[in-house]
Amino acid sequence: xxxxxxxxxxxLDGIDVAIVEIxxxxxxxxxxxxxxxxxPYPERVRQAILSVSNAPAHTxxxxxxxFLLGELYAEALIGTARRARIRLDSxxxxxxHGQTIFHEGAPVSFLGRKIASTLQIGEAAxxxxxxxxxxxxxxxxxxxxxGGRGAPLVPYVDxxxxxxxxxxxxxxxxxxxxxxxxxPPGARPxxxxxxxxxxxxxxxxxxxxxxxxxxxxxxRDGRLATRGRVNRDLLDRLLRHPYFRQRxxxxxxxxxxxxxxxxxxxxxxxxxLDLIATATAFTAAAVALGIERFVRPRMPVDELIVSGxxxxxxxxxxxxxxxxPGVRVASSADYGIHPDAKEAIAFAVLxxxxxGRRPANLPSATGARRPxxxxxxxx
Amino acid sequence: xxxxxxxxxxxLDGIDVAIVEIxxxxxxxxxxxxxxxxxPYPERVRQAILSVSNAPAHTxxxxxxxFLLGELYAEALIGTARRARIRLDSxxxxxxHGQTIFHEGAPVSFLGRKIASTLQIGEAAxxxxxxxxxxxxxxxxxxxxxGGRGAPLVPYVDxxxxxxxxxxxxxxxxxxxxxxxxxPPGARPxxxxxxxxxxxxxxxxxxxxxxxxxxxxxxRDGRLATRGRVNRDLLDRLLRHPYFRQRxxxxxxxxxxxxxxxxxxxxxxxxxLDLIATATAFTAAAVALGIERFVRPRMPVDELIVSGxxxxxxxxxxxxxxxxPGVRVASSADYGIHPDAKEAIAFAVLxxxxxGRRPANLPSATGARRPxxxxxxxx
Numbered sequence: 001x002x003x004x005x006x007x008x009x010x011x012l013d014g015i016d017v018a019i020v021e022i023x024x025x026x027x028x029x030x031x032x033x034x035x036x037x038x039x040p041y042p043e044r045v046r047q048a049i050l051s052v053s054n055a056p057a058h059t060x061x062x063x064x065x066x067f068l069l070g071e072l073y074a075e076a077l078i079g080t081a082r083r084a085r086i087r088l089d090s091x092x093x094x095x096x097h098g099q100t101i102f103h104e105g106a107p108v109s110f111l112g113r114k115i116a117s118t119l120q121i122g123e124a125a126x127x128x129x130x131x132x133x134x135x136x137x138x139x140x141x142x143x144x145x146x147g148g149r150g151a152p153l154v155p156y157v158d159x160x161x162x163x164x165x166x167x168x169x170x171x172x173x174x175x176x177x178x179x180x181x182x183x184p185p186g187a188r189p190x191x192x193x194x195x196x197x198x199x200x201x202x203x204x205x206x207x208x209x210x211x212x213x214x215x216x217x218x219x220r221d222g223r224l225a226t227r228g229r230v231n232r233d234l235l236d237r238l239l240r241h242p243y244f245r246q247r248x249x250x251x252x253x254x255x256x257x258x259x260x261x262x263x264x265x266x267x268x269x270x271x272x273l274d275l276i277a278t279a280t281a282f283t284a285a286a287v288a289l290g291i292e293r294f295v296r297p298r299m300p301v302d303e304l305i306v307s308g309x310x311x312x313x314x315x316x317x318x319x320x321x322x323x324x325p326g327v328r329v330a331s332s333a334d335y336g337i338h339p340d341a342k343e344a345i346a347f348a349v350l351x352x353x354x355x356g357r358r359p360a361n362l363p364s365a366t367g368a369r370r371p372x373x374x375x376x377x378x379x
Numbered sequence: 380x381x382x383x384x385x386x387x388x389x390x391l392d393g394i395d396v397a398i399v400e401i402x403x404x405x406x407x408x409x410x411x412x413x414x415x416x417x418x419p420y421p422e423r424v425r426q427a428i429l430s431v432s433n434a435p436a437h438t439x440x441x442x443x444x445x446f447l448l449g450e451l452y453a454e455a456l457i458g459t460a461r462r463a464r465i466r467l468d469s470x471x472x473x474x475x476h477g478q479t480i481f482h483e484g485a486p487v488s489f490l491g492r493k494i495a496s497t498l499q500i501g502e503a504a505x506x507x508x509x510x511x512x513x514x515x516x517x518x519x520x521x522x523x524x525x526g527g528r529g530a531p532l533v534p535y536v537d538x539x540x541x542x543x544x545x546x547x548x549x550x551x552x553x554x555x556x557x558x559x560x561x562x563p564p565g566a567r568p569x570x571x572x573x574x575x576x577x578x579x580x581x582x583x584x585x586x587x588x589x590x591x592x593x594x595x596x597x598x599r600d601g602r603l604a605t606r607g608r609v610n611r612d613l614l615d616r617l618l619r620h621p622y623f624r625q626r627x628x629x630x631x632x633x634x635x636x637x638x639x640x641x642x643x644x645x646x647x648x649x650x651x652l653d654l655i656a657t658a659t660a661f662t663a664a665a666v667a668l669g670i671e672r673f674v675r676p677r678m679p680v681d682e683l684i685v686s687g688x689x690x691x692x693x694x695x696x697x698x699x700x701x702x703x704p705g706v707r708v709a710s711s712a713d714y715g716i717h718p719d720a721k722e723a724i725a726f727a728v729l730x731x732x733x734x735g736r737r738p739a740n741l742p743s744a745t746g747a748r749r750p751x752x753x754x755x756x757x758x
Contacts, residue, residue, distance in 0.1 A: 044490055056437045063481040063498035064489040070524070071492065102442040110443040111423055113450065119442035123496075124755065125517070129524035138504070142757070145449070145508035357758050376503065376755035378521065379736050 001355075002034070004081075004133070005348030006073050006096040008122070010254055011176045011202070011309075012049055014040035015073060017080040018344035019091065022352050029160055031349060035084035036341040039076040045069075053101045054255075062101070062121065069099055070126025077131060088131060095351025095375075096137040097343075098122040103140075105149030105251060117141075118150045124378040136351035139374040143361045148368030151251060155181040155194040155365040156353075157346040162335065163187060168300040170291060171332075172320075173342060174310025176202040177252050178287055181365070184299035193295060194365035195248035198286030199257040201309050203279040206262040211272045222315030225280040228273030234265075238282050239289060248294050249367050277315075284316050288323035307332040307339040350374060381413070383460075383512070384727030385452050385475040387501070389633055390555045390581070390688075391428055393419035394452060396459040397723035398470065401731050408539055410728060414463035415720040418455040424448075432480045433634075441480070441500065448478055449505025456510060467510060474730025474754075475516040476722075477501040482519075484528030484630060496520075497529045503757040515730035518753040522740045527747030530630060534560040534573035534744040535732075536725040541714065542566060547679040549670060550711075551699075552721060553689025555581040556631050557666055560744070563678035572674060573744035574627035577665030578636040580688050582658040585641040590651045601694030604659040607652030613644075617661050618668060627673050628746050656694075663695050667702035686711040686718040729753060 001023075007016040019035040041049070045068070052062050073096060081088050098120030107114035124137035140150035158171040158181040171181040178200035182193040201218060208219040219225055243252065265275050295301055304327050310316050311331045321329040332339045353360035359371030380402075386395040398414040420428070424447070431441050452475060460467050477499030486493035503516035519529035537550040537560040550560040557579035561572040580597060587598040598604055622631065644654050674680055683706050689695050690710045700708040711718045732739035738750030 042490075048490060052438055054438055056435055058435045059431055059433055059441065059481045059498065060483065062438065062441065063483070063496040064487070064494045066498065067494050067496040067520075067523070068490060068492060071494075102438045104439065104442070108443070111421075111427060111447060113447060115443045115446050115450075117442040117446040117502075119438065119445065123520055123524070125520035126524040129521060129751065138755075141446075141502055141504035142508060144446070145502070145505040354758070372508065373758040376517075376757050378755050379733070379752040 001093065001352055002091050003093045003095060003348040003352050004077050004091050005344040005346065005351065006077060006094065007344040007347055008097065008099050009175055009343065010100060012041060012046050014038050015076040016341065016344040017076050018341045018348055019081060019084065019086055020345055020348045022349060027160060029349070031161060031345060033338055033341060033345060035080055035086060036338050036344070037080040037083065038340065039079065045072065049099055049101070066121040066123045067126055069121055070123035071130070073122050074127045074130035088133070091133050093351050093355055094127060094131065094133050094135045095347040096122060096124060096127060096135055097139065097347045098137055103150065105144065105151060116144050116149070118144055124376070128378040135378045136354045136375040137378070138376045139347070139350055142372045142374050143366050143368050146368040146370055146372045148361060148363065148366035149249065149251060150366065152179055152194050152365055153350060153361060153374070154343060154346045155192050156360050156362045157349045159183055159189055159192050159362065160349065161337065162305060167302040169303045169305060170295060170301055172287060172304055172306045174200040174283065174306065174308040174316065176200050176254065178283060178310065180287065180290060182295040182299065189362055190364050192362055192364050193248055193298065194362070195250050195290065195294070196252040197290035198243065198252055199283050202254070203257050203262060204276060204283065207265070207272060207276045207279055210266070211276065218309065219276060219280070219313065222280060222313040224273055225277045225315045228271065228275070228277030230281045231270055231274050231278045234268065234270065234278050235281055235285065239285055244286065244289055249365060280313070280315050281319055283310065284319035284323055287320060291324060301327050303328045303330065305330055305332050305335055307337065307342040309340070311339040380472065380731055381470050382727040382731050383456055383470050383473045384723040384725065384730065385456060385473065386723040386726055387476065387478045388554055388722065389479060391420060391425050393417050394455040395720065395723040396455050397720045397727055398460060398463065398465055399724055399727045401728060406539060408728070410540060410724060412717055412720060412724060414459055414465060415717050415723070416459040416462065417719065418458065424451065428478055428480070445500040445502045446505055448500055449502030450509070452501050453506050453509035467512070470512050472730055472734055473506060473510065473512050473514045474726040475501060475503060475506060475514055476518065476726045477516055482529065484523065484530060495523050495528070497523055503755070507757045514757045515733045515754040516757070517755045518726070518729055521751045521753050522745050522747050525747040525749055525751045527740060527742065527745030528628065528630060529745065531558055531573050531744055532729060532740060532753070533722060533725045534571055535739050535741050536728045538562055538568055538571050538741065539728065540716065541684060546681040548682045548684060549674060549680055551666060551683055551685045553579040553662065553685065553687040553695065555579050555633065557662060557689065559666065559669060561674040561678065568741055569743050571741055571743055572627055572677065573741070574629050574669065575631040576669035577622065577631055578662050581633070582636050582641060583655060583662065586644070586651060586655045586658055589645070590655065597688065598655060598659070598692065601659060601692040603652055604656045604694045607650065607654070607656030609660045610649055610653050610657045613647065613649065613657050614660055614664065618664060623665065623668050628744060659692070659694050660698055662689065663698035663702055666699060670703060680706050682706065683708045684711050684714055685709065686716065686721040688719070690718040
């Protein structure tokens with residue numbers, strides 16, 4: 001089955017498009033990537049998304065943006081297919097994650113009830129109409145309806161593609177936030193452990209933008225971090241935060257490592273290059289800490305397979321290897337999955353499961369009461 | 380096929396639930412209503428919906444309300460089935476219209492593009508999870524994606540259930556707004572004409588609330604209108620509005636006959652009972668005018684089949700008969716369809732079409748470029 005996956009994360013970089021071929025059945029599926037491309041959001045679209053994300057906004061703006069993103073998703077897919085010389089009508093299905101503008105995995109009191117909720121936009125009907133391809137979208141609400149936190153959903157795909165009969169593998173994705181999926185050797189699906197380890201790139205990105213006055217959007221190849229020195233006191237203090245002792249499942253968010261966090265770092269008065277070096281080490285150390293505390297007690301960790309933007313930062317990769325002796329640290333590319341494409345590929349795979357009416361959440365990862373069929377189908 | 384239909388209109392009265400049995404195929408379907416009930420919204424839910432409808436609102440409030448409405452829809456259906464002694468697991472499918480919180484059928488400029496959009500809430504994943512029944516929801520976006528106005532969608536069902544080989548029939552639904560579906564004798568689907576004729580009950584409702592200081596939510600049995608006198612000058616002036624000369628397809632909305640319109644009426648200084656009598660006559664006269672101008676030139680009108688709250692107002696029914704000599708004016712009840720249930724029944728029927736992957740918009744009614752499969756399926 002040829003399926004396209006579309007992902008646009010909270011980093012707001014743009015739209016990741018993957019076109020894949022899925023073969024095999026059940027837990028024996030295999031995925032081959034035919035095309036991958038990231039289409040950046042136009043700056044004013046990025047601003048509009050930011051303005052409606054977890055913020056006061058006119059309902060009309062959300063409604064219009066929902067339809068506009070549907071158009072942009074369609075154009076991103078059509079462009080990607082054209083460049084790769086893949087006929088659009090050879091694609092049988094699209095899985096579209098959408099743009100999250102609100103997510104509250106734990107219930108809060110609302111009009112006298114306990115309500116958890118999540119809201120993604122990027123109108124599937126527009127995407128389906130422009131491409132002529134059925135779309136599965138809106139993957140998270142059903143897991144929340146079943147008592148889960150609506151996240152993470154990628155561990156199901158990690159388990160499908162990366163489990164090994166004799167090796168303990170940990171998948172690490174370093175996006176804005178860093179998260180891991182730990183798969184014991186020969187594990188059953190319910191033995192998978194997944195959680196956010198802490199910050200991914202978002203703190204370093206913000207500091208790099210600050211240091212370069214906006215010219216760099218991230219610390220390319222870890223060059224800024226290399227010019228600074230890690231401040232041990234600050235690093236130790238950051239790692240003493242209660243989050244790192246909290247047992248999984250657990251999730252971290254933009255609110256935790258956003259503007260406020262960065263301003264506190266800047267307020268220390270340390271040189272910004274030192275802060276960048278320290279924040280880079282913090283990302284790697286938080287991953288290592290999470291693995292030491294909550295994964296190694298349960299399983300051998302033979303391999304750490306890294307994806308997401310952080311894989312391109314050699315400082316982070318070197319520190320991961322240093323902090324985790326005896327673990328082979330590698331890019332997902334070494335396992336045939338483009339590290340920037342992994343999440344888009346994951347939503348192509350998840351769409352295929354929905355199309356076949358198969359449950360595709362892992363209750364051990366999301367906390368849901370039961371496995372449920374995710375998403376909504378637009379013919 | 381046993382299907383439930385859920386409808387909650389912009390009048391915000393509550394949730395209409397219909398459970399129907401659909402038999403037959405293609406254009407020969409028949410519908411039998413097994414149960415119908417309206418479950419009022421709790422007042423604070425009604426207020427919360429109003430506060431996010433076409434207004435500034437926090438994204439989080441919309442997200443939480445989306446999930447809360449999913450819970451209320453599920454409870455409304457479960458309660459209706461229980462009272463009617465219908466086993467929930469005998470219902471094969473749910474069609475849920477959702478609560479519209481924004482609708483803009485005509486494109487506007489937005490971030491450099493022309494965007495039309497619509498936004499309904501009432502999370503289908505919650506409804507599906509609580510009931511164990513697949514749900515079709517979100518019917519309007521695909522018609523907009525195909526160049527239509529996303530409304531009206533009921534004419535498809537009107538055509539299915541009410542067309543006649545030798546009689547010209549006009550279906551009239553008097554909700555907040557009044558709309559008609561005109562079906563020539565022996566018509567093909569593309570010969571159906573449908574449009575909003577003007578106000579339905581919303582002006583009279585607002586005046587009745589004003590007159591009774593909120594004790595009456597509407598003019599029960601037209602009693603207040605009976606105590607007032609129609610002001611001919613005002614009525615004539617209201618009917619001279621350019622909307623009534625505009626050719627269909629066209630649609631009227633809450634913004635047109637809302638608070639501002641009512642305040643202008645009150646500002647005339649006429650006795651409120653006279654205003655109620657005049658507004659009641661205005662509703663009926665606007666229907667008659669629409670039929671005379673845009674329907675009778677194309678087809679014979681033998682029967683006017685009325686549904687919606689307005690059918691319970693004998694003044695309106697009498698005036699319709701008086702303004703349309705030679706037309707048989709009757710309630711849809713005489714044709715086997717409960718007049719308050721018609722819209723909920725319609726979305727049960729539309730859900731069945733989506734389930735079978737059949738297009739169910741009428742381009743002649745919505746302006747869409749082509750017939751499209753509406754809605755999204757949640758397994």
